[in-house]
Amino acid sequence: MPMTRQRTGSDTSSVNWRADALDVGEYLAAETAAKKGKTSVDSIVALVQAERERWDEEKEALEANVEDLKEKLRSMQAARSPDAEKQALKREHQELRKAMKARSRFGAWVCERHMKESEDEETDAEKEELRRQISELFVRLRAAKVAVGAASSESDFSPARRCPGPIIRRRQ
Structure with a gap:
């Protein structure tokens, strides 16, 4: 035709x-x-x-x-042509997808922040544990020095024969 x-x-x-x-x-x-x-x-x-x-x-x-x-x-x-209900559902679907994306980003941000904080807490906890061990070792060292000092004064060792410890030299 x-x-x-x-x-x-x-x-x-x-x-x-x-x-x-x-x-x-x-x-x-x-x-x-x-x-x-x-x-x-x-x-x-x-x-x-x-x-x-x-x-x-x-x-x-x-x-x-x-x-x-x-x-x-x-x-x-x-x-x-799509009816009004279908159009409304499409709009609602798009809004929900946007909300999910925003929540996902927020969740990722919260998770990342928590990870950093937990890493900081772990490092702080490890550092604190090491500080505690060092201070405990210093206490033992002092106690050992005191014990060595008391023992050397009782013995016939002269002070020159005692272990004086490391010699610290200062640069001038």
Whole structure:
């Protein structure tokens, strides 16, 4: 079926003018034929009237067909277009996805912060444990020095023979 152009207001007026021109032309042709004696004007006018009626019927049938097709197109478009509830659900789905992303980012931030704090606590706890051990060792060392000092004063060892400890030299 060839594609037809939909007629606008100016196209319709030119079509009417053409139809009128054809009618005048057909009438003149009918008169000329009648003058030549081949057919009568009335028979030609009747023939033109019959053709015009046939064209009108065909035009009405085509217009009805066009209206049916337009109605089918509207129903198909209505069936394809999403309804209001579906649109609302889509919007709600998008909002929920955004909220989930935001919560996920927040959760990741909280988790990362907690990890850093726990690492700091672990390092602080380890450092504190090492400090406690060092201070305990210093207490034992003092006690050992006191015990060695008391023992050396009781014995015949001279102070020069005692272990003086490491010699600390200062740079000048």
